[in-house]
Amino acid sequence: MSKTYYDPADLRKFGSITEWSEELGTKFFDYYGKVFEEGALTAREKSLIALAVSHVVKCPYCIDAYTKDGLQRGVTKEEMMEAVHVGAAIESGATLVHGVQMMNKYNKLSM
Amino acid sequence: MITKSLKKRESELANVNRQLEILSNGIFKSGELPTFKDKISEIDQFPLKPRQLEILQINLGYMCNQVCEHCHVDAGPDRKEIMTKEIMEQCLKVIKSTAAHTLDLTGGAPEMNPNFRWFVEEAFKVGIKDIIVRSNLTIIRSNKKYYDLPEFFKKNNIHIVSSMPHWTRGKTDKQRGEGVFNKSIKALQELNAVGYGLPGSNLRLDLVYNPSGAFLPGDQTSMEKDFKKALLEDFNIQFHDLFAITNLPISRFLDYLIASENYEDYMYALVDAYNPEAVKNVMCTNTISISWEGWLYDCDFNQMLDLKVEGKVKHIKEYNEDLLQNRNIRVFQHCYGCTAGAGSSCQGSVI
Numbered sequence: 001m002s003k004t005y006y007d008p009a010d011l012r013k014f015g016s017i018t019e020w021s022e023e024l025g026t027k028f029f030d031y032y033g034k035v036f037e038e039g040a041l042t043a044r045e046k047s048l049i050a051l052a053v054s055h056v057v058k059c060p061y062c063i064d065a066y067t068k069d070g071l072q073r074g075v076t077k078e079e080m081m082e083a084v085h086v087g088a089a090i091e092s093g094a095t096l097v098h099g100v101q102m103m104n105k106y107n108k109l110s111m
Numbered sequence: 112m113i114t115k116s117l118k119k120r121e122s123e124l125a126n127v128n129r130q131l132e133i134l135s136n137g138i139f140k141s142g143e144l145p146t147f148k149d150k151i152s153e154i155d156q157f158p159l160k161p162r163q164l165e166i167l168q169i170n171l172g173y174m175c176n177q178v179c180e181h182c183h184v185d186a187g188p189d190r191k192e193i194m195t196k197e198i199m200e201q202c203l204k205v206i207k208s209t210a211a212h213t214l215d216l217t218g219g220a221p222e223m224n225p226n227f228r229w230f231v232e233e234a235f236k237v238g239i240k241d242i243i244v245r246s247n248l249t250i251i252r253s254n255k256k257y258y259d260l261p262e263f264f265k266k267n268n269i270h271i272v273s274s275m276p277h278w279t280r281g282k283t284d285k286q287r288g289e290g291v292f293n294k295s296i297k298a299l300q301e302l303n304a305v306g307y308g309l310p311g312s313n314l315r316l317d318l319v320y321n322p323s324g325a326f327l328p329g330d331q332t333s334m335e336k337d338f339k340k341a342l343l344e345d346f347n348i349q350f351h352d353l354f355a356i357t358n359l360p361i362s363r364f365l366d367y368l369i370a371s372e373n374y375e376d377y378m379y380a381l382v383d384a385y386n387p388e389a390v391k392n393v394m395c396t397n398t399i400s401i402s403w404e405g406w407l408y409d410c411d412f413n414q415m416l417d418l419k420v421e422g423k424v425k426h427i428k429e430y431n432e433d434l435l436q437n438r439n440i441r442v443f444q445h446c447y448g449c450t451a452g453a454g455s456s457c458q459g460s461v462i
Contacts (some may be wrong), residue, residue, distance in 0.1 A: 010193065074329060
């Protein structure tokens with residue numbers, strides 16, 4: 001048994017989740033593949049969105065995967081870091097906007 | 112930043128047997144990953160056989176003015192191996208009667224061979240149709256004696272293929288050495304100025320993109336679009352095609368993979384990206400590679416691993432195209448580099 005919860009080598013084994021549930025695994029990977037195809041958004045734009053989301057959901061596997069994917073697409077480190085900041089801004093905004101709820105509650109309870 | 116070849120540094124990887132050992136041990140010996148031979152046996156492509164011969168690729172020597180980190184030749188200013196005029200004369204005899212239509216001159220920096228210009232002119236005289244020169248670009252600006260190379264190329268209608276790892280300075284200099292980007296830009300502008308790379312021009316200028324690190328090249332067409340846009344907007348440079356070439360795990364790139372602890376992941380990435388469709392078009396099926404000493408190989412990578420062609424004919428002095436066309440091509444784990452994704456060759460993707 002691995003001594004850590006995350007092992008970088010597990011990323012390569014991602015496809016093996018299908019072995020324990022073929023139908024759902026296959027459907028997921030088909031969907032996943034389709035999502036990242038060129039469409040109204042370019043595959044490059046999708047890769048940067050995925051990188052930002054990877055940071056927000058704090059998935060080390062996804063961060064490894066989409067940093068490498070970005071490099072393969074010629075994405076620069078400046079572009080990658082800006083994408084991470086977009087994710088961080090939304091995430092911190094999501095925290096801070098709850099401040100309004102706190103203010104509402106405060107005001108309601110206060111005389 | 113490296114400044115010396117593996118050979119000069121007396122690195123253990125300067126020994127090809129050590130490289131072959133690494134490529135056969137570990138994940139391949141344990142069966143974690145299939146060997147290339149097993150993989151192509153699945154689609155009945157083993158032994159791999161040649162198709163129509165189209166290209167003679169000649170390595171004019173390992174001397175180069177640059178020391179690129181990913182160089183599979185381990186070329187550099189400290190390498191003194193240079194093809195002699197005598198071997199060139201033997202090559203010319205072969206060129207006279209070969210079925211190949213193209214001569215692909217590489218190195219090192221092929222222009223640094225003192226008989227380079229003579230050889231190019233003689234090769235046309237004996238009937239070769241096209242000559243490609245793999246120019247590193249900076250050679251043109253490295254010394255006064257090379258300043259007129261663009262004119263020489265133009266006069267002989269040479270097809271130029273040049274490396275350019277990125278359209279930004281940082282990435283280019285990291286892979287190819289400090290100052291390489293600026294010099295390359297200047298050289299490209301000079302080539303444009305004499306007519307190379309312009310839309311509709313028959314003076315062909317293509318660029319080669321090698322990833323600057325332990326990752327595979329992305330889609331060649333979209334990379335080409337990005338390169339064209341950036342080079343035109345930032346530097347007013349034009350070129351024809353972009354060839355995306357995968358770095359093969361040999362020589363200095365293998366050294367880098369091991370030192371950066373990326374070797375296993377990179378081999379996994381290559382094997383995962385294995386595309387059976389690419390196998391039938393790999394460049395060793397239409398090319399013969401000739402070393403500075405006149406030895407014959409299936410490709411430039413096999414040359415660097417000293418895996419000479421199978422069969423009786425092994426040297427240019429005993430060249431026999433009929434016998435060579437019947438040979439079995441030698442494959443090893445590095446060959447996964449040519450079958451990953453859309454495939455990779457000296458002419459870029461193969462599918």
